Amino acid sequence: MSVVEQPSRSAAARSRLLRAAVEAFAAKGFAATTTxxxxxGAQMSPAAVYVHFRSKEEVLYELSGAGHRAFLKLIDDADDPTQPPAARLRAVVGALAAHHARDHVWSRVVNYELDSLSTEHLDAIGVMRKEVARRLGAIVDAGIASGVFDVTDPKATTTLLLSMGVDVARWYRESGAMTPEQIGEFQADMAARIVGARADGSAPR
Amino acid sequence: MSVVEQPSRSAAARSRLLRAAVEAFAAKGFAATTTxxxxxGAQMSPAAVYVHFRSKEEVLYELSGAGHRAFLKLIDDADDPTQPPAARLRAVVGALAAHHARDHVWSRVVNYELDSLSTEHLDAIGVMRKEVARRLGAIVDAGIASGVFDVTDPKATTTLLLSMGVDVARWYRESGAMTPEQIGEFQADMAARIVGARADGSAPR
Known part of the structure; x- marks a missing residue:
């Protein structure tokens, strides 16, 4: 995972600290991790952290922000709004699930340490989380509107589709039976079932 | 939530400590929580913890054990093996999802702090986790065997059905739109879609 990529030496040090922070937060949690x-973890002096970040919380905010920007970019890259809703849903759900397997350590920090953020920072991250849900929800709505999805509760359905992707970061093991791509493929198939999408894209019975 | 119920005064103190530990572990994680x-949290002296538990890890193991026994009891209570597979699946998935909403704080500790257990204790809890998966998997298999479920990957399907229940503990808020029972009902409906169960219980096309 590349959290930040910038050419300067200072940026390289910052990026090393962020990578070390992901590992430390994932291993013992934000509260038990010291600067x-x-x-x-970054093979630097304790004072170096404060050269680059105001506080441990700012390190978490930076990681969380990068993580959520990655979720949004992933959706942007996967979603082609000119495609039919079922294909869009498959692409986005598959991409999110595969990402949560591939970057499971980072994803756990991003999804499970939100309560450790300051109120102000949590608000900023909350805006991005709502945007992730809004984009997936828009695809669900598009499928309902065009009559190809059979959904009774769009909001609960969107929550479930996001939830099954997020939870991959908890149960995924590199030694497991499925690759991130296979998990993405499987979840894409299951997403189509959850929304009641017809295999041929026609309207549900 | 009643973690332990026993009549003696010592058991009452133990139970109070366990309840306080759930709150503390959930709030700042196992590693950052001190005895x-x-x-x-239990309004007792620090020494009191060691009257009842050998270590902080033993407190977590006790909570985790009680949590997993609760999952198994929940399945036992919900599952009637004389019913058709689709009804059994609905009952068990619904009960697990509702439980993870109702006892979301406890469930987060039980599901997210496994790596803080000793190897020996993790092995013991691992046996119970496998048993939870085995019981749900047996219902999926029963539906496949009797031709009423349309499942391509039974193991991945079972993982998904458990996963969507577990993740409720992460996103559920008491202020949210759905009650634990409504979440259980919704997930039961979605489980039926995921396994491709026919509404009338007949074999899939």
Missing amino acids: RDIAT | RDIAT
Whole structure:
């Protein structure tokens, strides 16, 4: 995972600290991680953390922001609005699930440490989380509107579709039976069932 | 939530400590929680923790064990093996999802702090987790065997059905639009779609 990519030396140090922070937060949680842990993981001095970040919370905010921008970029890249709703749903659900397997350590920090953010930072991240849900919800709505999805509760359906992707980061193991791509493919198939999409794209019975 | 119910005074103190530990672990994670935090939450002296538990890890193991026994009991209570597979699936998936909403704080500790257990304790909990998956998997298999479910990958399907229940503990809020029972009902409906169950219980096309 490349959290931040910038050419300068300072940016390289910052990026090393962020990578070390992901590992530390994932291993023992935000509250138990010290700035010394982060510095040690990056093979830097404890003071170095404060050269680049105001606080441990700012490190988490940076990681969380990068993580949520990655979710949004993933949707942008996967979603082709000129395609039929079922194809769009498959692409977006598949991409999110595969991402949560591939980057499961980072994704756990991004999804499970939200309560450790300051109120102001949580609000900013909340805007991005709502946007992720809004984009997936728009595809569900498009399928309903064109009569190819059979959905009774669009909001609960969208929550479920996001939820099954997010939870991959909890149960995924590199030693497991399925690759991230296979998990994405499987969840895409299941998403089509959940929304009651007809295989041929025609209107449901 | 009643983690432990026993009549003696010692058991009452133990139960109070366990309840305080759930709150503390959920709020800042196992690693950042001190035995003092647990004692303070139970309005007891720090030494009291060691009267009842050998270590903070033993407190987590006790909570995790109680949590997993609760999952198994829930399945036992919900599952009537004389019913058709689709009804059994609905009952078990619905019960697990509703439970993860109702006891979301406890469920987060039970599902997200496994890596904080000792190897020996993790093995013991692992046996119970496998048993939860085995029971749900047996219902999926029964539906496939009797031709009423249309499932291509029974293992991945079982993982998904468990996963969507577990993740309720992450996103559920008491202020949300759905009650735990409504979430259970919705997930039961979606489980039927995921396994391709016919509404009338007949074999799939």
